[in-house]
Every structure is written in C-alpha cells, then in structure tokens.
Amino acid sequence: MSTNIKITRTTKSRLPEVDFNYLPFGKVFTDHMFIADYIGGQWVNPRIEPFGPVYMHPASMVLHYSQTIFEGMKAGRNYDGQPMLFRLDKHVERINASARRMCMPEIPGDLFKDAIRTQVALEADWIPTMEDSSLYIRPFMYATDEFIGVRPSETYRFVIFTCPTGPYYDKPVRLLAETSYIRAAQGGTGEAKTGGNYAASLLPATLAVKQGFDQVMWLEGPEFKNVQESGTMNIFFVIDGKLITPGTDGTILRGITRDSIIQLMRAKGYTVEERTVTIDEIVAAHKAGKLQECFGAGTAAVVSHVSEISYQGELMTLPGMETREIGNLIKSEINGLRNGIVKDEFGWIEAVEVGNLQLA
Numbered sequence: 073m074s075t076n077i078k079i080t081r082t083t084k085s086r087l088p089e090v091d092f093n094y095l096p097f098g099k100v101f102t103d104h105m106f107i108a109d110y111i112g113g114q115w116v117n118p119r120i121e122p123f124g125p126v127y128m129h130p131a132s133m134v135l136h137y138s139q140t141i142f143e144g145m146k147a148g149r150n151y152d153g154q155p156m157l158f159r160l161d162k163h164v165e166r167i168n169a170s171a172r173r174m175c176m177p178e179i180p181g182d183l184f185k186d187a188i189r190t191q192v193a194l195e196a197d198w199i200p201t202m203e204d205s206s207l208y209i210r211p212f213m214y215a216t217d218e219f220i221g222v223r224p225s226e227t228y229r230f231v232i233f234t235c236p237t238g239p240y241y242d243k244p245v246r247l248l249a250e251t252s253y254i255r256a257a258q259g260g261t262g263e264a265k266t267g268g269n270y271a272a273s274l275l276p277a278t279l280a281v282k283q284g285f286d287q288v289m290w291l292e293g294p295e296f297k298n299v300q301e302s303g304t305m306n307i308f309f310v311i312d313g314k315l316i317t318p319g320t321d322g323t324i325l326r327g328i329t330r331d332s333i334i335q336l337m338r339a340k341g342y343t344v345e346e347r348t349v350t351i352d353e354i355v356a357a358h359k360a361g362k363l364q365e366c367f368g369a370g371t372a373a374v375v376s377h378v379s380e381i382s383y384q385g386e387l388m389t390l391p392g393m394e395t396r397e398i399g400n401l402i403k404s405e406i407n408g409l410r411n412g413i414v415k416d417e418f419g420w421i422e423a424v425e426v427g428n429l430q431l432a
C-alpha cells in the first residue's frame with residue numbers, strides 16, 4: 073500500500089456487545105473510522121482513529137451551503153472468509169465526478185482505495201458471516217472552512233466509517249410515479265452523490281408513503297414523461313423479454329449496480345437497452361400485457377422488485393414475484409460474484425489482505 077495511514081486502535085472494542093442476529097441498517101458502527109484532511113491544496117494526515125463524534129464549528133461551511141458528497145459500498149466475505157470488495161475503481165471514479173460537480177477537491181485513487189482496504193482489514197471481524205450480510209462502507213467528504221459567505225470551501229475532511237448489516241429484507245415495493253416534484257433536472261446535480269439531492273427527495277417520498285406507497289418513481293420535469301430513477305435506486309424494466317433502463321443523461325446517478333447489470337446481462341446474451349423510457353411506454357406495455365418485470369437496482373438490495381406502479385391515479389399491477397426470472401437471476405449472479413461463488417470474468421472483485429497492518 074502506498075498511503076502511510078497512521079492507525080490508533082481503540083482500547084475497548086464494542087464487538088462483543090453486538091448482536092449479529094439483529095443488525096438494523098445504518099445503526100451499528102464499527103470500532104474505527106478513517107479520516108484525512110484537505111489543507112493548503114493537499115490531502116494530509118491520513119489516519120484511522122477510534123470511532124466517535126467529529127468536531128464541527130457552527131460556521132462550518134457544509135452546514136450552510138451543503139458542499140458534501142458520499143459513496144455507499146459493501147464488503148462481503150467469500151466462501152473461505154476473506155473480505156471482498158466490489159468495483160473499487162468505479163467508486164473512485166464516481167466520488168471524483170461528484171467532487172468536480174460540487175466544486176470540491178478530488179481524492180487520489182490510491183488514497184481512496186488504500187483507506188478503504190485498511191479500514192476493512194482493520195474491521196474484518198465485524199463483517200457478518202450470515203448469507204446476504206455485509207459490512208456497509210460509507211466514505212464521504214465535506215467542507216470545513218469556518219466561514220459565512222457563498223464560495224467553495226478551501227478545506228475539507230474525508231471520512232470513512234463502516235456498519236455491519238444483516239440480510240436486506242426485500243419485500244416488493246409499490247411505486248408512485250411523481251408528477252409534481254422532481255429529483256433532478258438537466259444541468260442540476262442529479263448525477264452527483266451529494267446530500268442536497270436526498271434532502272430534496274424527502275418531502276415527495278414522505279407524501280408518497282402517506283398515500284400508501286413505498287417509493288417515488290422520478291420523472292423528468294417539467295413534462296413528467298421520462299422515467300429517471302426509483303427512490304434511491306436505478307430502475308429497470310423487462311418488456312417483451314428485453315431489459316430496458318433509462319440512459320444516464322446527466323440527471324441520473326450512474327449506479328455501479330446498474331452498470332454491472334448491463335455488462336453482466338449483455339455478456340449472457342440478453343438484449344439490454346439504455347435509452348429514454350417514457351411513462352406512456354410503460355403504461356402501454358402494461359396494457360398490452362408485455363410489462364413482465366420492474367425493479368430498482370442499487371448496492372444495498374442489489375435488486376428490489378416492484379409490485380405496483382401508480383400513475384395519474386391508475387394502478388398498474390405487475391406479474392407476481394414467482395415470475396421474476398430476470399431480476400432474480402441478476403440478484404443471485406451479483407451476490408454470487410461478491411461471495412466468490414460465481415467466477416469473476418470481469419475483474420470486479422478484490423480480496424482484502426488482513427493481517428499486515430502497521431500500527432502506530
């Protein structure tokens with residue numbers, strides 16, 4: 073590893089207190105976190121410290137102007153227990169694309185990758201062993217200048233923490249195609265993984281839940297015709313045997329699961345179309361009995377089946393879960409790749425070396 077990361081271990085691990093049979097998503101945190109600071113135009117002082125609160129000045133720029141970006145990824149174990157990472161390079165690419173859009177400094181690939189590898193190696197005992205469980209990894213960066221006034225911050229902090237998570241309970245979801253609020257517009261920040269996008273989604277998502285739906289299907293405004301995403305996942309449809317997903321047009325997050333599905337299914341000989349998908353096309357396909365599947369795709373669930381879609385007061389009920397051949401195939405292939413059961417023809421999987429960490 074080329075990055076010299078200073079490691080200070082906790083004196084009292086919380087691991088013995090954790091109930092690995094009850095791991096609510098995002099609520100259990102491992103013993104350590106990685107931190108690096110951006111000062112004077114460079115990343116300095118990469119270190120791993122005991123997990124805990126971070127100091128925050130009330131004028132810290134992130135609190136006011138939201139210069140903040142993040143990633144979400146998972147480390148699993150392969151069949152012989154070794155930690156495995158999935159498509160680390162894609163996460164480097166995406167966090168730096170988000171950084172450029174939000175006028176933040178890029179994170180050198182080696183710093184990002186060495187930080188993830190070291191954090192995961194140090195927390196390897198926290199990776200759950202049960203099937204479909206993993207260590208969720210949350211890298212993020214935020215503006216730290218203590219200043220009031222709108223301009224890019226000159227200092228930033230890059231942090232990574234990790235959370236053990238149990239099997240994702242993937243009940244089929246009911247979607248409300250949203251025709252008043254938008255998630256992202258051309259020229260906006262939809263392609264960046266930045267906090268503001270999620271903040272803006274909360275009201276429409278809450279209103280959808282009040283109406284009995286699980287998530288919003290985002291349509292591009294102001295026409296509200298082109299389908300963008302589903303909740304915080306990319307969206308796929310199976311129409312007449314073809315797998316179809318909206319093209320990344322600047323408003324859609326470039327999901328790493330999405331990209332993996334496209335490559336994987338094309339390699340298996342399936343037709344995968346990346347193109348504009350309108351809600352009218354979905355309604356027509358449903359009416360003609362050709363809408364076979366719809367699912368959200370993202371790191372946490374891999375595939376989240378959609379059971380119903382509501383658009384302008386009309387409810388479309390999709391075929392039953394027992395018929396979801398393509399979605400289920402994708403889910404088992406990607407999970408299989410991650411735990412080493414499916415052979416990795418793509419070079420997506422990296423095993424993490426545990427045991428040669430330099431301690432401070």
Ligand SMILES: Cc1ncc(COP(=O)(O)O)c(C=O)c1O
Nearest residue numbers: 304305306325327328329370371
């Ligand atoms: C808005 C949004 N779309 C799509 C995704 C899926 O991306 P990925 O497959 O990289 O997890 C995510 C999750 O990160 C997301 O937040």
